[in-house]
Amino acid sequence: MKLSTPSAKTITPQSVIQETLEQDKILIVDDDPSLLRLLGIRLSAAGYVVESAANAKIALGMLKSFHPQLVISDLRMEGMDGMALFEQIRQQSPNLPVIIMTAHGTIPDAINATKQGVFSFLTKPFESQQLLETVEKAIQLQPLGAKSKNKQDLWRTKIISRSAIMESLLQQTKQVAVSDFSLLIHSESGTGKELLAKAIHQAAHRADKPFTAINCAAIPEQLLESELFGHIKGAFTGAEKNHQGLFQASDGGTLFLDEVGDMPMSFQVKLLRALQEKEVRPVGSTQAVKVDVRIISATHKNLQEAIKEKTFREDLYYRLNVVELELPPLxxxxxxxxxxxxxxxxxxxxxxxxxxxxxxxxxxxxxxxxxxxxxxxxxxxxxxxxxxxxxxxxxxxxxxxxxxxxxxxxLPSFQQAKDEFERDYLAKLLKLTAGNVSQAARIAQRNRTEFYKLLNRHHLTAEAFREED
Missing domain, CATH: 1.10.8.60 (Helicase, Ruva Protein; domain 3)
Structure with missing residues (x-):
């Protein structure tokens, strides 16, 4: 069963309430009351929740209770100025973006502010469209989950995102996490599959039990069985004591099998039996051990293609892939x-x-x-x-x-590496044969027509190698 991103948003009274609760919040700081009112009207009309502070000290107090996603502050204010306020904010909330406004804006001021980490610098007077575009860019620095203080969302706190596609995936993830179904995460390498697997573990009833991860591609075939199932003392050379495998170490919790598509065929049948029987037998032992483990697996490979190529067992695929989650590339x-x-x-x-x-x-x-x-x-x-x-x-x-x-x-792409190999190979052949195309084609086991096409593709001429010789 593969979960896909919904094509349309269903609007219900509950979703409207939720959307209202999750509106982005902006704190405006300025000692000019008329400007505070004007900015408040503009930003409220754009759908933001706005609070105002007449000076920096008031603003610092409001940060504790208001929890804004953005602060917009004037540069020149009596007492603590905008840059001093920014320094205080950075100490309390390093990731909270700050926009500085000033009627005295100069290029050195702007450069200095941005070098110190201020998100943007607006010179008064500015157009409403310029303000809203800058605000929108700053708001995008805040994760979607940052506004939620709900303890039920703690499971996802380490996943940094504000994209709609990830939010949809996380909602699907939360839905399936509460079950004990085996899950398969499919994505390209480097997208954070293990991080998502840990989040699933945290959202499930097994959160207080162990989470264990193993990269199936990184363990030699002869050691994989011992690593997962364990072994007893004397089972093989070097087995000087009993070793508890990862299935037993994860009992009651979650076992994450990363790059499961690279698991050797010879071991796949043993894994399938362990999943079916819910028990493992350590190497060298005659006794099986019952285990209660939820399996989350992940791969960057197309396992259905691997099944056709006879490199992955179809019965194991359906055992692992009760629900599939597609983790998008960056x-x-x-x-x-x-x-x-x-x-x-x-x-x-x-x-x-x-x-x-x-x-x-x-x-x-x-x-x-x-x-x-x-x-x-x-x-x-x-x-x-x-x-x-x-x-x-x-x-x-x-x-x-x-x-x-x-x-x-x-690291070049596959096509780049292939092209480079072909070009070097053809050049070596022509050099070896002093530009004799017929002889080079015979060595390459290609006919002359095909060989000439290869030469043309890589802009190589036989004459150049004859002259060189």
Whole structure:
């Protein structure tokens, strides 16, 4: 059974109430009462919940109870000014975006503010459309789940997202998590399959029991049985004591089988029997052990194609895939990139005791537009590399470009690798035969016509190799 994203939103009284409760909240700070009223009217008309503060001290007190998704503050105020307020906000809520307004805006002010981590800088007077566009971009830095204080949503707190496609997936996930059905997560590599599996475990009744993960592709075939089922002392050379397998270690909880599509065929039948009988037999033992484990598996492969190719058992597939969850690649959830990039930046700051505030606008635009074949894992690498090489307190576009270039060049695509091999192979043949196409074609076991097509495809000429000789 595969769950798909709903094509249309069903509007019910409950959904209207829920939508109202989840409206984005904005705190405006200015010592000009007329401007506070005007901004409040504009933003309320746009659907935001707005609160106002006449000075920075009042605003700091309201942060505790109002929990806004955005703060808009004037720069010049009596007492604590806008930048001082921003510093206080950053200490309390590092991820809360702040927009600074000023009638005294200059280029140095704007550069200084953005370098320190202010999201944006608006010079009065500004158009309503400019304000709303800037506000919308800032609001996108907040996860959809950040507004919910409901304890029932704690299971998803480590999943950073505000995209509609992920929100739909998480709603489906919560629905199936409460059961004991086996789940199959299908997605590209680097999308966070284990993180989703942990969230499912946290949402289920097994949350207080162990969660154990194993990468089936990383364990040699001869050790996989021992790793999952355990072994007894003396079962094989080097088995100096009894070893409890991951099935027993996960008893009562959840066992996550990552990259299950790479599991050897010889072991698949043993796994199928363990799932059917709900018991395992350690290597070298004659006694089976009962286990109560929920299985969540994941793969980047098309298992139905693998079944046709006889590399994956069909009966095991249906045992594992009672419900399938499709985790989207990063390129399909680009609105999550600013959130994820900021998260990895905060983590890198903490790990290295740095104090880099954020990304320049151009740098963030490059991140959002990048293709991300390596998904979230690649994004994390790009951010960490940018942080390591940054000499300022903000990540600039050149750092991101260099990191993306290094990432993309570190491992070519399959087609690029194939083309490079063909080109080198053909060049070596022509060099070996001094440009004799007939002889080169015979060595390659291709007819002359096909060989000439290959040469043309790679812009190689036999004459060049004759001259070289």
């Amino acid at each position: 390129a399909q959830r680009r609105e999550d990139i600013p959130l994820l990039a900021q998260h990895f930046l905060n983590h890198s700051n903490h790990q290295s005791s740095l104090d880099i505030n954020g990304f320049s606008q151009e740098a963030m635009e490059i991140l959002i537009a990048a293709p991300w074949p390596g998904n979230i894992r690649q994004l994390q690498n790009v951010v960490e590399q940018s942080v390591a090489l940054s000499r300022e307190n903000i990540i600039v576009a050149s750092l991101v470009k260099n990191a993306l270039r290094d990432e993309s060049s570190s």
